[in-house]
Amino acid sequence: MKPPHAAPDQRTGSVQAGTKHAQASEFSGKVDQGGSDCMAVSSMLQRIGDKWTVLIVSYLGNGPMRFNALRREIGNISQKMLTTTLRNLERDGFVLRTVTPSRPPAVEYELTQLGRCLLVPVSGLARWTLENIDRIEAARAEYDAKEG
Amino acid sequence: MKPPHAAPDQRTGSVQAGTKHAQASEFSGKVDQGGSDCMAVSSMLQRIGDKWTVLIVSYLGNGPMRFNALRREIGNISQKMLTTTLRNLERDGFVLRTVTPSRPPAVEYELTQLGRCLLVPVSGLARWTLENIDRIEAARAEYDAKEG
DNA sequence: CGGCATCCTGCGGGATACTG
DNA sequence: CAGTATCCCGCAGGATGCCG
Numbered sequence: 153m154k155p156p157h158a159a160p161d162q163r164t165g166s167v168q169a170g171t172k173h174a175q176a177s178e179f180s181g182k183v184d185q186g187g188s189d190c191m192a193v194s195s196m197l198q199r200i201g202d203k204w205t206v207l208i209v210s211y212l213g214n215g216p217m218r219f220n221a222l223r224r225e226i227g228n229i230s231q232k233m234l235t236t237t238l239r240n241l242e243r244d245g246f247v248l249r250t251v252t253p254s255r256p257p258a259v260e261y262e263l264t265q266l267g268r269c270l271l272v273p274v275s276g277l278a279r280w281t282l283e284n285i286d287r288i289e290a291a292r293a294e295y296d297a298k299e300g
Numbered sequence: 301m302k303p304p305h306a307a308p309d310q311r312t313g314s315v316q317a318g319t320k321h322a323q324a325s326e327f328s329g330k331v332d333q334g335g336s337d338c339m340a341v342s343s344m345l346q347r348i349g350d351k352w353t354v355l356i357v358s359y360l361g362n363g364p365m366r367f368n369a370l371r372r373e374i375g376n377i378s379q380k381m382l383t384t385t386l387r388n389l390e391r392d393g394f395v396l397r398t399v400t401p402s403r404p405p406a407v408e409y410e411l412t413q414l415g416r417c418l419l420v421p422v423s424g425l426a427r428w429t430l431e432n433i434d435r436i437e438a439a440r441a442e443y444d445a446k447e448g
Numbered sequence: 449c450g451g452c453a454t455c456c457t458g459c460g461g462g463a464t465a466c467t468g
Numbered sequence: 469c470a471g472t473a474t475c476c477c478g479c480a481g482g483a484t485g486c487c488g
Contacts (some may be wrong), residue, residue, distance in 0.1 A: 201349015291393025
């Protein structure tokens with residue numbers, strides 16, 4: 153693994169404005185996006201950035217749910233992907249799977265503590281998305297307009 | 301249809317930050333059932349959850365960079381993917397591309413205001429990842445051990 | 449009900465070569 | 469230097485079928 157920011161000169165590890173945009177942005181907190189951490193972030197984003205993970209975690213945020221309940225709620229997920237995604241979530245310790253041996257068997261999924269606290273940063277990104285999606289779509293429209 | 305609304309034991313919250321965005325537009329992709337806000341988040345995660353986006357945005361967080369500088373810094377990205385990713389970032393309004401017509405031509409990329417403020421929630425996720433990666437890997441090891 | 453197993457397709461993304 | 473154009477491959481992920 154090659155650590156990002158192998159940049160020799162600078163090892164600040166924070167987003168500092170370049171020469172032109174030196175003025176502070178509207179946010180006050182410092183952003184330490186620049187260090188060797190970006191690999192971890194990148195990996196995490198790819199991990200939860202797949203098609204269904206966040207959606208499922210969100211639904212499970214409401215409380216425990218059974219397999220087909222989850223499936224019905226989401227609506228258009230194949231059971232293969234639901235199974236796969238739940239398995240991965242279970243493996244990472246985000247979701248707890250509980251089998252009740254009845255007939256037919258009942259399987260309940262619920263968020264673990266780790267899974268619930270994952271919702272915190274994710275909801276931060278959610279908030280940001282909802283706050284800025286208009287600007288993003290406007291930018292897209294403008295860009296596409298210029299292309300023809 | 302009740303939209304997923306997370307209730308972690310802390311007030312930090314849900315994946316949903318608001319309920320006003322009715323229009324789905326292209327961000328919702330092809331899935332069109334109820335929880336449109338979750339879809340927006342999910343789409344955003346997929347958008348920035350690709351292989352290079354966050355990495356590039358992180359590097360650009362240090363200031364403007366030229367194409368090959370960026371390329372050298374990242375190290376193992378194909379120029380095709382660098383171009384593609386930068387184009388997408390430009391289209392979304394995250395990155396500004398400035399061409400200086402010299403010989404050879406110089407092209408500089410820098411984060412826009414929107415791009416910089418994206419770093420805020422992303423670094424939140426980064427922080428969370430670094431704080432919890434040990435638990436995740438422990439959970440994985442345990443899970444894998446039980447599987448054989 | 450809650451799964452695996454299998455097949456198949458689309459597309460993300462790498463390698464390579466060519467331009468202005 | 470900063471791209472564009474092709475070709476190619478792996479794999480995420482959908483459809484379908486069978487099983488305890």
